[in-house]
Amino acid sequence: MTNRPLDLDAVRTFVRIAELGSFTRAAEATRSTQSTVSLKLKRLEDRLGCKLIERTPRYVQLSAQGATFLEHARELLKKHDRALSALTATRQRVTIGISDHVAGPELPVLIARMNAQDPNLLIEIRIGSSSDLLKSFDRHELDTVIVRLHDGRSDGEHLAEEKFSWFASRNWQHRANEPLPVATMPAPCGVRIMSGDLLDEAGILWTEVFVGGGVAAVSAAVMAGLGVSALARRMLPFGAVDVGPRLGLPDLPSLPIVLHTRVKDQRPRDAIEALSAAFKGAVQN
Numbered sequence: 001m002t003n004r005p006l007d008l009d010a011v012r013t014f015v016r017i018a019e020l021g022s023f024t025r026a027a028e029a030t031r032s033t034q035s036t037v038s039l040k041l042k043r044l045e046d047r048l049g050c051k052l053i054e055r056t057p058r059y060v061q062l063s064a065q066g067a068t069f070l071e072h073a074r075e076l077l078k079k080h081d082r083a084l085s086a087l088t089a090t091r092q093r094v095t096i097g098i099s100d101h102v103a104g105p106e107l108p109v110l111i112a113r114m115n116a117q118d119p120n121l122l123i124e125i126r127i128g129s130s131s132d133l134l135k136s137f138d139r140h141e142l143d144t145v146i147v148r149l150h151d152g153r154s155d156g157e158h159l160a161e162e163k164f165s166w167f168a169s170r171n172w173q174h175r176a177n178e179p180l181p182v183a184t185m186p187a188p189c190g191v192r193i194m195s196g197d198l199l200d201e202a203g204i205l206w207t208e209v210f211v212g213g214g215v216a217a218v219s220a221a222v223m224a225g226l227g228v229s230a231l232a233r234r235m236l237p238f239g240a241v242d243v244g245p246r247l248g249l250p251d252l253p254s255l256p257i258v259l260h261t262r263v264k265d266q267r268p269r270d271a272i273e274a275l276s277a278a279f280k281g282a283v284q285n
Contacts, residue, residue, distance in 0.1 A: 008080055010044040011073050013037055014052055016274070018070050019113055020281050021060050029277035030270075081120065093122040094268040096275075097133035097145040100214050101191055102162075102257055104234045106282045114275040121271055127214075131188045137260055144261035144272055146279060148190050156258035159276055160283040164191065164252035166244035167236060168228045174247060181227030183210040183218045191255070195230035198250040234283060257283060 016026040017037065027037045045052050052066035062070065098107070115123055126133070130147035137145045146159070174180065180199065184192045199206045210221035219237040222229045228243055230252055244251070259276055263269050 004047065006047060006076070007040070007043065008077065010040040010047075012077055013040040014044055014066075015070065015073050015077065016277075017041065017053055017060065018062055018066065020277055022281060023055070023060065025277040025281050028280065029274045031273055092120065092265070092268055093124065094144065094263060094271070095124045095126065095142045096272070097126045097128060097136060097142045097147070099130040099133060099145075099147040100127050100185070101130065101148055101189070101232065101235075102146055102279070103127050103215075104232075104282060110275060110278045110282065113278055114271050121268055123271070129185070129189055131190070134260070140262075143263050143268070144259070146257060146259050146276070149256040149258050150190065156260045157276075159257045159259050160280045161254040161256055162232045162234065162283050163254045164195075164230050164232050165242045166228050166247070166249045166252065167222060167231045167240040168243045169223050169225050170239050170241050172225045172227070172243070174228075174243075180204055180206040180247070180249075181209040182206050183212065183221040183227050183229040184208055185215070185218060186211050186213065191230055194255075195252065198252065202250045204249065 013026060013030060016029050017023060020026050020029060023034050023037050027034045030037065041053060048065075048069070050065040051063045052069060054061050054063050054066075111123070111125060115121070126136075126142065128136075130145075130150055133142065133145045133147050134150055134153070136142045149156075149158075182195070182199075184195070186192070196206070209227045210218065212218040212221060215231070215235050218229050219231065219235065219240070221227070222231070222240060223237050228247075228249075231240070243249070257279065259272075261269075261272055263272055
């Protein structure tokens with residue numbers, strides 16, 4: 001191995017593959033192609049003289065050498081970014097809205113990755129309903145939003161499809177001849193409207209027994225045994241079970257997650273691309 005310096009772009013590509021667990025998502029995050037990602041990784045492996053990533057048709061994982069190199073690679077990139085930011089007088093600000101039906105338990109990790117993409121970015125995150133966030137986006141109060149697909153809109157970039165089902169606590173039982181008790185989000189929540197319409201179309205009597213201000217509150221109501229709720233599998237509290245088939249409830253469709261952004265500057269756009277790719281991975285896993 002010679003003393004040639006490492007290619008920082010190849011190092012960044014390796015970190016992306018390691019964090020996202022996918023050559024496809026790493027390519028999306030860096031706005032390149034899988035073949036380009038593979039070539040950069042190969043050049044880095046050739047430079048280091050060892051295999052960093054073990055790749056099969058079914059999975060991507062770090063080799064022993066790759067796991068050792070990963071933290072050093074992250075630190076190298078941080079020092080590089082700090083050196084560049086030292087010459088910048090002001091931090092660039094980007095405001096991002098994320099739907100409460102999209103912001104799953106992995107959100108803190110995803111935001112941390114985005115922040116690591118460029119520590120000189122000042123990132124502001126707001127959580128709310130898709131409808132409210134889109135209104136803020138249209139008023140130019142937010143630079144970017146990641147939301148559920150909204151009726152009447154065809155703009156935005158499709159990120160992923162997320163499957164919903166009817167969930168309740170493991171020991172919950174529906175009392176015969178009583179309306180189905182439903183825990184839900186307040187209007188204008190799109191999931192609330194969709195699930196209510198489907199129950200009505202199926203001729204199932206139902207009543208709202210809990211209207212919470214967020215997915216966490218609705219999940220807590222479900223686990224307290226108040227009733228059922230339409231939830232994405234990624235959002236499930238521990239111990240929740242799918243009761244749809246047992247109760248004969250209507251199938252819930254998959255709902256698209258969409259990115260809307262007006263950010264065009266390279267640095268914040270790169271960070272948003274990294275966040276988008278991470279969301280795709282979180283939903284699809």
